[in-house]
Amino acid sequence: MYRCVGLVDADLLDNGSRHPNLALLKIAGFLFDNGVLFELILDPQADIQRYDRIFLSKVFTFTKEPEFYIKAKGTPDEAKFAVGGTGFYATEKNLKEFSRLREEDLTRLERDEYLNTLDNLRGGHRLKGIDMARQKPYYHLYDAFVEQQMKKGFKREKYKDYLQYSIGFLTRGCATASRLISMHNTVLFIGCKYIFR
Numbered sequence: 001m002y003r004c005v006g007l008v009d010a011d012l013l014d015n016g017s018r019h020p021n022l023a024l025l026k027i028a029g030f031l032f033d034n035g036v037l038f039e040l041i042l043d044p045q046a047d048i049q050r051y052d053r054i055f056l057s058k059v060f061t062f063t064k065e066p067e068f069y070i071k072a073k074g075t076p077d078e079a080k081f082a083v084g085g086t087g088f089y090a091t092e093k094n095l096k097e098f099s100r101l102r103e104e105d106l107t108r109l110e111r112d113e114y115l116n117t118l119d120n121l122r123g124g125h126r127l128k129g130i131d132m133a134r135q136k137p138y139y140h141l142y143d144a145f146v147e148q149q150m151k152k153g154f155k156r157e158k159y160k161d162y163l164q165y166s167i168g169f170l171t172r173g174c175a176t177a178s179r180l181i182s183m184h185n186t187v188l189f190i191g192c193k194y195i196f197r
Contacts, residue, residue: 004037006051007141010058010087013044013066019161021057023085025137027109030130032138034118040141041066042148048072052116055081058087084108 007024011017024040031038041054044066046053066080072078089101109115109130116129124131142162150156155164 003050003052006041006054008041009061009084011063014064020142022176023057025141026135027055028138028141029136033121053093056081056083057085059085061086082112115182
């Protein structure tokens with residue numbers, strides 16, 4: 001049995017998703033750059049023993065967690081998992097707690113112990129670990145999923161968002177009620193931690 005890193009799109013496993021997960025595409029790109037074997041886990045009941053590390057992302061709060069993750073909770077296998085995404089905290093009503101959870105989520109991958117053992121080949125100030133802002137996505141991550149769906153009789157065209165476009169979930173919005181201000185053809189988000197120009 002070969003060993004590798006598992007990548008989990010929880011939204012895809014729970015009745016599908018129309019677009020690839022950008023965080024997973026970037027993790028896959030980072031692993032690819034470093035010559036690390038990885039695969040998208042397509043079976044919610046997969047045997048996780050062959051995975052050294054598993055990155056699980058969940059965008060939507062209504063998405064069910066995969067069975068293999070639920071079984072791993074409270075066992076030594078839980079340590080294999082790095083989980084993140086808005087699906088784990090977006091329903092938090094306390095703004096202070098939401099902001100804390102969001103900040104933790106947005107920086108988790110750049111602090112990941114496993115990823116920080118690998119070289120950053122995309123420039124910037126980091127020599128080790130992933131730089132999410134600079135990392136190039138690996139657009140072939142979902143190829144096995146598309147092939148699986150075609151074997152079930154679905155047309156390739158149905159999965160064009162995975163094959164023909166650079167579309168991914170990106171949720172870096174603001175937790176506060178923000179205002180949009182347009183000045184000199186520049187849009188600023190006021191009330192957020194970041195101001196985009």
